[in-house]
Amino acid sequence: MCGIFGVYGHLEAAALTQLGLYSLQHRGQESAGIVAVDDDGRARVSRAMGLVSEGFEDAEMDALQGPIAIGHTRYSTAGASAIENAQPILARVRRSHIALAHNGNLTNAVELRRDLEEDGAIFSSTMDSEAIVHRIARATGESPEARVAAALQGVEGAYCLLVVLDETVIVARDPHGWRPLVMGRIGESYVFASETCALDIVGATVEREILPGEIVAVDAQGLRSINALESAPINRCVFEHVYFARPDSKVFGGSVDRSRRALGRKLAIEQPAPGAEVVFAVPDSSNSAALGFAEESGIPYELALIRNHYVGRTFIQPTQAGRDAKVKVKYNPVRELLEGKSVVMVDDSIVRGTTTRGLVSLVRAAGAREVHMRVSSAPIISSCYYGIDTPHRGELIAAQMSHAELVRHLGVDSLGYLSIDGMLSAMPSGPDGYCHACFSGRYPTPIPADPELLRAGSAA
Amino acid sequence: MCGIFGVYGHLEAAALTQLGLYSLQHRGQESAGIVAVDDDGRARVSRAMGLVSEGFEDAEMDALQGPIAIGHTRYSTAGASAIENAQPILARVRRSHIALAHNGNLTNAVELRRDLEEDGAIFSSTMDSEAIVHRIARATGESPEARVAAALQGVEGAYCLLVVLDETVIVARDPHGWRPLVMGRIGESYVFASETCALDIVGATVEREILPGEIVAVDAQGLRSINALESAPINRCVFEHVYFARPDSKVFGGSVDRSRRALGRKLAIEQPAPGAEVVFAVPDSSNSAALGFAEESGIPYELALIRNHYVGRTFIQPTQAGRDAKVKVKYNPVRELLEGKSVVMVDDSIVRGTTTRGLVSLVRAAGAREVHMRVSSAPIISSCYYGIDTPHRGELIAAQMSHAELVRHLGVDSLGYLSIDGMLSAMPSGPDGYCHACFSGRYPTPIPADPELLRAGSAA
Amino acid sequence: MCGIFGVYGHLEAAALTQLGLYSLQHRGQESAGIVAVDDDGRARVSRAMGLVSEGFEDAEMDALQGPIAIGHTRYSTAGASAIENAQPILARVRRSHIALAHNGNLTNAVELRRDLEEDGAIFSSTMDSEAIVHRIARATGESPEARVAAALQGVEGAYCLLVVLDETVIVARDPHGWRPLVMGRIGESYVFASETCALDIVGATVEREILPGEIVAVDAQGLRSINALESAPINRCVFEHVYFARPDSKVFGGSVDRSRRALGRKLAIEQPAPGAEVVFAVPDSSNSAALGFAEESGIPYELALIRNHYVGRTFIQPTQAGRDAKVKVKYNPVRELLEGKSVVMVDDSIVRGTTTRGLVSLVRAAGAREVHMRVSSAPIISSCYYGIDTPHRGELIAAQMSHAELVRHLGVDSLGYLSIDGMLSAMPSGPDGYCHACFSGRYPTPIPADPELLRAGSAA
Amino acid sequence: MCGIFGVYGHLEAAALTQLGLYSLQHRGQESAGIVAVDDDGRARVSRAMGLVSEGFEDAEMDALQGPIAIGHTRYSTAGASAIENAQPILARVRRSHIALAHNGNLTNAVELRRDLEEDGAIFSSTMDSEAIVHRIARATGESPEARVAAALQGVEGAYCLLVVLDETVIVARDPHGWRPLVMGRIGESYVFASETCALDIVGATVEREILPGEIVAVDAQGLRSINALESAPINRCVFEHVYFARPDSKVFGGSVDRSRRALGRKLAIEQPAPGAEVVFAVPDSSNSAALGFAEESGIPYELALIRNHYVGRTFIQPTQAGRDAKVKVKYNPVRELLEGKSVVMVDDSIVRGTTTRGLVSLVRAAGAREVHMRVSSAPIISSCYYGIDTPHRGELIAAQMSHAELVRHLGVDSLGYLSIDGMLSAMPSGPDGYCHACFSGRYPTPIPADPELLRAGSAA
Numbered sequence A, B, C, D: 001m002c003g004i005f006g007v008y009g010h011l012e013a014a015a016l017t018q019l020g021l022y023s024l025q026h027r028g029q030e031s032a033g034i035v036a037v038d039d040d041g042r043a044r045v046s047r048a049m050g051l052v053s054e055g056f057e058d059a060e061m062d063a064l065q066g067p068i069a070i071g072h073t074r075y076s077t078a079g080a081s082a083i084e085n086a087q088p089i090l091a092r093v094r095r096s097h098i099a100l101a102h103n104g105n106l107t108n109a110v111e112l113r114r115d116l117e118e119d120g121a122i123f124s125s126t127m128d129s130e131a132i133v134h135r136i137a138r139a140t141g142e143s144p145e146a147r148v149a150a151a152l153q154g155v156e157g158a159y160c161l162l163v164v165l166d167e168t169v170i171v172a173r174d175p176h177g178w179r180p181l182v183m184g185r186i187g188e189s190y191v192f193a194s195e196t197c198a199l200d201i202v203g204a205t206v207e208r209e210i211l212p213g214e215i216v217a218v219d220a221q222g223l224r225s226i227n228a229l230e231s232a233p234i235n236r237c238v239f240e241h242v243y244f245a246r247p248d249s250k251v252f253g254g255s256v257d258r259s260r261r262a263l264g265r266k267l268a269i270e271q272p273a274p275g276a277e278v279v280f281a282v283p284d285s286s287n288s289a290a291l292g293f294a295e296e297s298g299i300p301y302e303l304a305l306i307r308n309h310y311v312g313r314t315f316i317q318p319t320q321a322g323r324d325a326k327v328k329v330k331y332n333p334v335r336e337l338l339e340g341k342s343v344v345m346v347d348d349s350i351v352r353g354t355t356t357r358g359l360v361s362l363v364r365a366a367g368a369r370e371v372h373m374r375v376s377s378a379p380i381i382s383s384c385y386y387g388i389d390t391p392h393r394g395e396l397i398a399a400q401m402s403h404a405e406l407v408r409h410l411g412v413d414s415l416g417y418l419s420i421d422g423m424l425s426a427m428p429s430g431p432d433g434y435c436h437a438c439f440s441g442r443y444p445t446p447i448p449a450d451p452e453l454l455r456a457g458s459a460a
Helices: A013-023 A058-063 A109-118 A129-138 A144-152 A196-201 A238-244 A256-270 A287-297 A320-324 A354-365 A403-410 A420-425 A451-456 B013-023 B058-063 B109-118 B129-138 B144-152 B196-201 B238-244 B256-270 B287-297 B320-324 B354-365 B403-410 B420-425 B451-456 C013-023 C058-063 C109-118 C129-138 C144-152 C197-201 C238-244 C256-270 C287-297 C320-324 C354-365 C403-410 C420-425 C451-456 D013-023 D058-063 D109-118 D129-138 D144-152 D196-201 D238-244 D256-270 D287-297 D320-324 D354-365 D403-410 D420-425 D451-456
Strands: A002-008 A031-037 A043-049 A068-074 A089-093 A096-103 A160-165 A168-173 A182-186 A189-193 A205-209 A215-219 A222-226 A278-281 A305-307 A331-333 A342-347 A370-375 A414-417 B002-008 B031-037 B043-049 B068-074 B089-093 B096-103 B160-165 B168-173 B182-186 B189-193 B205-209 B215-219 B222-226 B278-281 B305-307 B331-333 B342-347 B370-375 B414-417 C002-008 C031-037 C043-049 C068-074 C089-093 C096-103 C160-165 C168-173 C182-186 C189-193 C205-209 C215-219 C222-226 C278-281 C305-307 C331-333 C342-347 C370-375 C414-417 D002-008 D031-037 D043-049 D068-074 D089-093 D096-103 D160-165 D168-173 D182-186 D189-193 D205-209 D215-219 D222-226 D278-281 D305-307 D331-333 D342-347 D370-375 D414-417
Touching: A002 A013, A002 A096, A002 A160, A002 A168, A013 A031, A013 A058, A013 A068, A013 A189, A013 A196, A013 B320, A031 A096, A043 A058, A043 A089, A043 A096, A068 A096, A068 A160, A089 A129, A096 A129, A109 A129, A129 A144, A129 A160, A144 A160, A144 A168, A144 A215, A144 A222, A168 A189, A182 A196, A189 A196, A196 A205, A196 B331, A238 A256, A238 A420, A256 A287, A256 A370, A256 A420, A278 A287, A287 A342, A320 B013, A331 A354, A331 B196, A342 A354, A354 A370, A354 A403, A403 A414, B002 B013, B002 B096, B002 B160, B002 B168, B013 B031, B013 B058, B013 B068, B013 B189, B013 B196, B031 B096, B043 B058, B043 B089, B043 B096, B068 B096, B068 B160, B089 B129, B096 B129, B109 B129, B129 B144, B129 B160, B144 B160, B144 B168, B144 B215, B144 B222, B168 B189, B182 B196, B189 B196, B196 B205, B238 B256, B238 B420, B256 B287, B256 B370, B256 B420, B278 B287, B287 B342, B331 B354, B342 B354, B354 B370, B354 B403, B403 B414, C002 C013, C002 C096, C002 C160, C002 C168, C013 C031, C013 C058, C013 C068, C013 C189, C013 C197, C013 D320, C031 C096, C043 C058, C043 C089, C043 C096, C068 C096, C068 C160, C089 C129, C096 C129, C109 C129, C129 C144, C129 C160, C144 C160, C144 C168, C144 C215, C144 C222, C168 C189, C189 C197, C197 D331, C238 C256, C238 C420, C256 C287, C256 C370, C256 C420, C278 C287, C287 C342, C320 D013, C331 C354, C331 D196, C342 C354, C354 C370, C354 C403, C403 C414, D002 D013, D002 D096, D002 D160, D002 D168, D013 D031, D013 D058, D013 D068, D013 D189, D013 D196, D031 D096, D043 D058, D043 D089, D043 D096, D068 D096, D068 D160, D089 D129, D096 D129, D109 D129, D129 D144, D129 D160, D144 D160, D144 D168, D144 D215, D144 D222, D168 D189, D182 D196, D189 D196, D196 D205, D238 D256, D238 D420, D256 D287, D256 D370, D256 D420, D278 D287, D287 D342, D331 D354, D342 D354, D354 D370, D354 D403, D403 D414
Parallel strands: A278 A342, A342 A370, A370 A414, B278 B342, B342 B370, B370 B414, C278 C342, C342 C370, C370 C414, D278 D342, D342 D370, D370 D414
Antiparallel strands: A002 A068, A002 A189, A031 A043, A031 A068, A089 A096, A096 A160, A160 A168, A168 A215, A182 A189, A182 A205, A215 A222, A305 A331, B002 B068, B002 B189, B031 B043, B031 B068, B089 B096, B096 B160, B160 B168, B168 B215, B182 B189, B182 B205, B215 B222, B305 B331, C002 C068, C002 C189, C031 C043, C031 C068, C089 C096, C096 C160, C160 C168, C168 C215, C182 C189, C182 C205, C215 C222, C305 C331, D002 D068, D002 D189, D031 D043, D031 D068, D089 D096, D096 D160, D160 D168, D168 D215, D182 D189, D182 D205, D215 D222, D305 D331
């Protein structure tokens, strides 16, 4: 997964982009980058591994002059982690430049790449996004947006794009609308971001969503929108609301905090925990859902797990002490709230189950009498090919174990997942138009013939 | 302020200390250090600026061999910030060594230093703690603990100390007991820490508090406790419960989460907000208090402010965009929860008022109709000389403005502080034996004649 | 200027390449890089700014597995200095890869780039070398070497290339032969390098020069050589022998030490210094020439200038003290050898004249009575377009001043340059087949219409 | 070994000190440090591991304000290598400060330390120099120089000291005069340095040597010299002229280049190599001696070994390729000069013999027919306790093997050392007043009872 942010027409475009990326940090911590274009049309790029707050030295930020900037934060995926795969991509061609930041995953990346290579293209990264840059370089059109539209014909899968062609910013969202993308304004300047929380931090007003299939361009000629991509059914990612987006964002037109609260309430109705004395969240992503569960069930909400936010990337030492402390490094229970109690622990999802198992053990060691696990989404049983880095099916614990096995494996007294229907009905605009492939296995489009090949080259 | 942690008798003493310091990171982020003593009695030290998770390279940790280790995290105070002032201090003397980690502030540091210098001592730091090391070097006694006790005669102010003399660990807490210090066990090993959360992370069981005025020593001869310091009234720091300690710790014998919940309940009784529709915390230190306020008042508890935990140390750029974003970099409101509402914002304390003012403005911009500020402690009107880095009185906003001025300055519709009595009555062991000098101005001991001089050399 | 080094068929190919680059460090200090290809045909790259001895961390070297490696050291040229311009270039195309290291400068780089861009290519650097990679990607051929040969049709200017196509190493030298390139062996392994000193350090035996216009390929099918490039007059760079190459190298078939000695002897014949009492070199590149001058003239050779080799890149502070010390930071005279004497200072060349002027002043301050400057090459009056980073003609002092002005400007009592004929007659294989454009202004091929454009994109 | 440099009374004292240390870099590469004292009498220190050119960031140099500065470069010795042992030492005492930079080794360091510790002193390093700081802190005197003189009573061994007491600079040289120390001037400012080459780089004129046993002080009251130390026989270190000092320095009143030339001439007389065709040096320290040998013998001087000056500290990789290249990384022979020849290789000294053996092997591999090794000093058979880091006697190859064994071990055809008498007669002021303990085993003063103990704590 990734976060993208762009500015058109602001004196401090790069500084705003740095702030915007910082508030999208939850969407990717592996690398961060900014491309800025100055008044003379010169593009400059700065990319670094790691966090936004670490990645840009003062001198680099000073060099990123000009009224146009786009930025990108990239999620850490095993193996393909390298500075070569940091975005935005900046290509120089015919005394001009193409910069691109991409959130999503292309499902026909292998075919696109093969076609381009047969036509003479060479690649300097393993990212699917680089194929789009090549296609834009080869495409023609009477306007920058028409050129991008031409380049996107035949590109399949999930993409939200920020593109800079010379001094035009073009943004595009695939016709299925898997990933979110919004537009805002600061005075006369335009701002584009994966989530509204990034508009908030720069003081931009939210204008509207970029629609599925829409291409918007802005430059000295002003802002215009075209609808040149083939239309398709809407498949917004339900997991953005369940887990990925920030609760202070509006995503797909609805408040994430509100949908998580609704998920928690539905969970309490579908999977009650009669006799339980305390409800608590696995902080911070499940706070809203746990509060919803507490409200609906009437069981008191407590802050029973404290999260340590000073986690460093290279922290855990290869000692026994370090291995034993894995989960404890992140969470510590408040014994006074758990001792002798029957408790409900609410989490938003279970992927591999390792953390859940560690937490259950921690909570029991702190004296809980019964541990009732409640999950505010359905069991994850399939991989995602549209931008979320779910692991292989073989590592998805709900795909590998029966309910009874799961209860035993996690060490809980009971385990209750929300149903897919329950989950969808909690979405802001109702149950329709959502992709739930990771929960249902029903992929709304063809997936790659050789998924591993695709994943290796994914820009996420 | 600082955090201290020590281990006696464990094969992985330094690795446990690193974990312990990591869970005490909230007590100090400026620098971190560890001294370890190996089986041959050789002491080694590693100290670095910054966080525990960044400060120790693998090679350094590998070198910190042996069954004894003590560690320290230091709070960042302006000016005196330097690697020279990182602890533990390690002095080598007579083929032996003295290592020391100190939490607290000495009130007669200037006099102690002058006396030592007149007697020929030289100093390599500006820390008050270095005077204690000199005094231990010069002291004699029939046992290590007697020697430390002798060295502490005449040392005034707040101190929790972890000392290593050769292969003995000695811990001491001043007779007033300002700062917390607990003892735990892992099998046959002893562990000492500022807070119980640090015992939790290493899997130690909590044995008991080190008592005010107590000196405990442990070495091959076993554990023993002496009571050689002049007795004094108990003055535990109320601010540890109000703000400083972690909610998952037990401090001064009581759960911090429970006392904060009680503070919130008392606040709702003393300073109700009739007509308000929503209660929310300034996360994360005020979560418990806000929940207490909600429970007592019946007003719903909401997660209306989202905190960004990716804050880096050198983040804010010197651009207008950066300056405007100061508070937004840390907090973002959930507009859906605030729009058109009368809201109660609960914080644990107000120091300079800058953040509060920014938050009120954020919350209003998100649409709140009325903002009622409630503070789960009394107004801070005096500086602390016992280890908390409160600024000069001139910067304490409650010392500079009347209540009416404060209301206007902060931009709130109403402002309610908890009373000192209310605050004390929420403490775990009842209202007695607490220092509330920063709230009341009533210092329980003489303070330095020239406080500035003291502060310059403080180890915090 | 740059240095290139490659290995085929050795278990420690990357480690040997690191050593080889290290001994070619004098050919470029700006950046260094290595591409290695492992037994499974996977290519990995590591590139860093700065010296070879600083650029590769242990973990990176460990990752550069496999029996094939090529490396590159790049010269620092103002402006275009950036990690994007570090080599080798590694492009991924059709599940295959193309790696390339280039020493030299293309004279039709602008045209090559324009043609490729018109055909849809995009560039990720400003280097002329990237055009060759694109051409190889688009070229076809019945063998890897035929494909490289096809790609090089129409490429004009100076190039020595090391290319890896999948698991074949292909080396090529332009038909004019401006830059040196040699082949050696370690057992069954092949080694390629700019100079023989790099074969020495890895213990390789020198096999032979790669001939002008020759393309050599080596892979599992063995070694073969083709001669597919259009033949052209030989234009070896005389400046390699005068200054650039290491004295312990054999270049263009002859010992650099021997040719420099011959240059010094001819200089003493053409430009004697009767009455002088001491001859000394500007160390270290002029040592051989000065010794030759001393032998021929009978004037004693002395070590009158001592060079400090601890020069760091960021050393000179912006203080008056720093500015005054510019030349002194690098050289200090031995006063006892100069005081009251008439001295001959031998240097290999004068470019801008700044250092020479500073040295003359140093030598006079140390007491020299008369300073006779002797230069073992002709005056540099023209820029190089074939790989040497001579500055613009406007900065070449010999192009801007008459002989009399130069004598006055440098502050010498006499100034004697070697003639072009004298210089050429000292070359190992006699005076023919050398390019002396920088001394004579007679370019052996067309130079770029807009030289500045070319220089901006030069890979050197 | 170490280098020291100090300035009194110059606006850019710290910048000059950085330049001075840079030219003394050959005396120590492990760490470097500067203490500066500003106009208000405030002392600041900057110390770092590594080279002078790497160690001081711009911001740090900017902070080192004021007209007084002293600096130190420290030699790397195994084990005790740590930032704690970097100098200058800066101690703060009684609102005042003592800064100290020391070149040399104390022979009664253990006793001095014991006495201080019994008197209550604690140490923060393992350096013998710290004992002097304690003694100065405890000493009294009617002037700063008298106080330093009092502190030095009873201090035995080798020392050149630069001390700053408040705003007075005091320099002292032990009565035996083992290490060099000179005084220079820049206008009204005074400069002190280990060697004259450091005066040259800052443009200072050489005033005179600091005499053995002399203490010089300079402050607002002007410059004065006292002679308060007990007189003793002069024991200047002959190894400074043989190897350690720079050839462009004047040391103990004589030119190092001239004495090395004389050593080479004497070597040719004592140990001729009849029939040899070529003489060459192991560069750079033996260049002068080899030239002297060539002149005296009439055998031509050649530049047959080329030294690579780009050696980085972490360069050699733990691969077979790396191990094989050890000597080659530093030196490469010029085959054309050696092939088929009988050659004389001149070096200034042989310590462990490892490098010599490697070089002989290189030279033979380059085709030399006979290798005659000539050494411009006597065999090293004893450790130094006066400041040179010679290894233990057990590692000194000349102390462990007979001449015949050495010839065989080194692989030479003949081996000739200069005699001790020959060596001493080449010294500038004649043979008397030199310490030659490392060559003769005749220590001019008592050496430590437990030398290992001393070495562990040596400041070099």
